[in-house]
Amino acid sequence: MRNVNLPPLDPDKGEWDEKALNRRRFLEASFWVAASGGVIATVGAGIRFLIGNSLEPKKESWVEIGSTESLTPGSMHRVRYRLRAKDAWRTVEQSGAVYAITEDGESYTVFDATCSHLGCLVRWQEGDRVFACPCHKAYFDHQGQVLSGPPPKPLRRLETKIENGVLWALI
Amino acid sequence: MSKLGKWIDERTGISGPVRSFLSYPVPKYVHGNLLYTLGGLTAIGFLLQVVTGILLMFYYDPSPEGAYNSVDYITFEVPLGWLVRGVHHYGASAMVILAALHMLRTYFMSTYKKPREINWLTGVLLLFLTLAFGFTGYLLPWDQKGYWATKVGSEIAGSVPVIGSWLASLMRGGEVLGQATLTRFYATHVVLLPTLVAILIVIHILQLRFHGMAPAITERAKRNSRKFVPFFPHWVVTDTILGLGLLALLVYLSWSQGVPLDFPADPSASDFVPRPEWYFLFYFQALKYFPGSLEAVATILIPLFIFGTMIVLPFVDKGDERRPWKKPVTTGVGIFYTVLIIVLTILAW
Numbered sequence A: 001m002r003n004v005n006l007p008p009l010d011p012d013k014g015e016w017d018e019k020a021l022n023r024r025r026f027l028e029a030s031f032w033v034a035a036s037g038g039v040i041a042t043v044g045a046g047i048r049f050l051i052g053n054s055l056e057p058k059k060e061s062w063v064e065i066g067s068t069e070s071l072t073p074g075s076m077h078r079v080r081y082r083l084r085a086k087d088a089w090r091t092v093e094q095s096g097a098v099y100a101i102t103e104d105g106e107s108y109t110v111f112d113a114t115c116s117h118l119g120c121l122v123r124w125q126e127g128d129r130v131f132a133c134p135c136h137k138a139y140f141d142h143q144g145q146v147l148s149g150p151p152p153k154p155l156r157r158l159e160t161k162i163e164n165g166v167l168w169a170l171i
Numbered sequence B: 001m002s003k004l005g006k007w008i009d010e011r012t013g014i015s016g017p018v019r020s021f022l023s024y025p026v027p028k029y030v031h032g033n034l035l036y037t038l039g040g041l042t043a044i045g046f047l048l049q050v051v052t053g054i055l056l057m058f059y060y061d062p063s064p065e066g067a068y069n070s071v072d073y074i075t076f077e078v079p080l081g082w083l084v085r086g087v088h089h090y091g092a093s094a095m096v097i098l099a100a101l102h103m104l105r106t107y108f109m110s111t112y113k114k115p116r117e118i119n120w121l122t123g124v125l126l127l128f129l130t131l132a133f134g135f136t137g138y139l140l141p142w143d144q145k146g147y148w149a150t151k152v153g154s155e156i157a158g159s160v161p162v163i164g165s166w167l168a169s170l171m172r173g174g175e176v177l178g179q180a181t182l183t184r185f186y187a188t189h190v191v192l193l194p195t196l197v198a199i200l201i202v203i204h205i206l207q208l209r210f211h212g213m214a215p216a217i218t219e220r221a222k223r224n225s226r227k228f229v230p231f232f233p234h235w236v237v238t239d240t241i242l243g244l245g246l247l248a249l250l251v252y253l254s255w256s257q258g259v260p261l262d263f264p265a266d267p268s269a270s271d272f273v274p275r276p277e278w279y280f281l282f283y284f285q286a287l288k289y290f291p292g293s294l295e296a297v298a299t300i301l302i303p304l305f306i307f308g309t310m311i312v313l314p315f316v317d318k319g320d321e322r323r324p325w326k327k328p329v330t331t332g333v334g335i336f337y338t339v340l341i342i343v344l345t346i347l348a349w
């Protein structure tokens, strides 16, 4: 290996070990293999660690909306639900808002109050019978369909069940 | 050199590099123009954030149950807590303003041209990282403002076509905003971002030292460009005095305005209208103009386009001309974006 660009050494100091220099290519290659292997393995494991469990779908749970008697037909009821659920390594009380309505006292519709645009909470306006989202001025009708504004899809409808006169929704 | 200085220098060899750093010749046209202090002031702003941030960490509790109360405690019960938190709070806004003004200075003077491309590119990254500081810091008090701004912010990531829901989950550490989100934001805010920003500032400044300031562009400045003053003390004194002025302003704001803390985060409260921090208001306002299927255009395409044009700028605008009044296109585009951002911010205020 003659063509390596090493600075000449001061003869008083000593000289490059020519024999060792012959292995320079090989050592360089070894360095790159070892270092990139180490870096790739570390970064790969690190990325997997950081992703963690974040891509697991949220566990759905049944939350109590209220007794069917309290839900008078024809009017929209705002319900603030609570549940104890696991949040990463803690078990905490979570809360949220839904709207429940029944026309006939038999079939119930429950909407997640979370706007389908960017997640603000919508409010029911009894006068106009619309849901209004304050964030980007969107309106939904009483079926949860978009009337105007940026939301790309209707409000989410939750699965419901009635047990012993109590309405439950799957959130 | 003192005896101690000698002792240290014999062991570290530090005096040479330090002396050449401090005796760096600063051209008079730079020394005489306060616009050139904006970068240094941004650096001082960053230092203030680091110092007050480390102090805050001694009391802050990064959990949804504890965060709000710990911030409340810092603000109202820890001696000088209002001051430390206040300076950190207003300092964040100051850093955004200073970095933005500094960028406008370098942009309108076309200092991004060869050979200063890397200076510009590290600058663009620093600006976006400064905004990332703002975004991650906003959540930490776990109050209504931070909670809802983050909710909307992560949904914005969620509106990216195809990989959106994925991105949003990665950002939150799960499908819902909770403990995992707070821990992620906290680690990013106090370790990851400061490290990256510190490294980039070092590269940014070493690049500047390597090339020197971009040459003067006005006739008056050119006449002044063959006279120099040393970086220390001449230039450093200017920056120090302005830095103290900045600190005084932040102290005054903390004292006269107090530091805001909203009600504790409540995921079921719909009487709260989410709003981002003021420097994201223009973006928040812009989203209102893009309904339904055009949503992704506003949320992701436009920001990507702006970031992309900033990145390619030094490789596209390559001529020798650097006088802004002779460069109607870049000057016009710069003014257009500046005015647009100001107007959108005012509309959303």
Ligand code: HEM
Pocket (backbone or CB within 6 Å): B035, B036, B037, B038, B039, B040, B041, B042, B043, B044, B046, B099, B100, B102, B103, B106, B111, B112, B116, B119, B120, B122, B123, B124, B125, B126, B127, B130, B197, B201, B204, B205, B208, B212, B213, B214
């Ligand atoms: C954390 C944020 C930042 C810090 C601490 C910082 C620091 C500095 C300092 C101290 C200087 C020299 C003095 C001056 O020109 O004002 C400088 C120069 C420069 N900065 Fe920044 N900067 C930051 C952000 C940015 C941004 C956002 C950009 C543009 C996108 C940028 C682009 C430049 C360029 C091109 C120069 C060279 C100026 C010339 O040659 O005249 N910097 N920076």
Ligand code: FES
Pocket (backbone or CB within 6 Å): A115, A116, A117, A118, A119, A120, A133, A134, A135, A136, A137, A138, A149, A150, A151
């Ligand atoms: S979040 Fe409801 S309209 Fe944007």
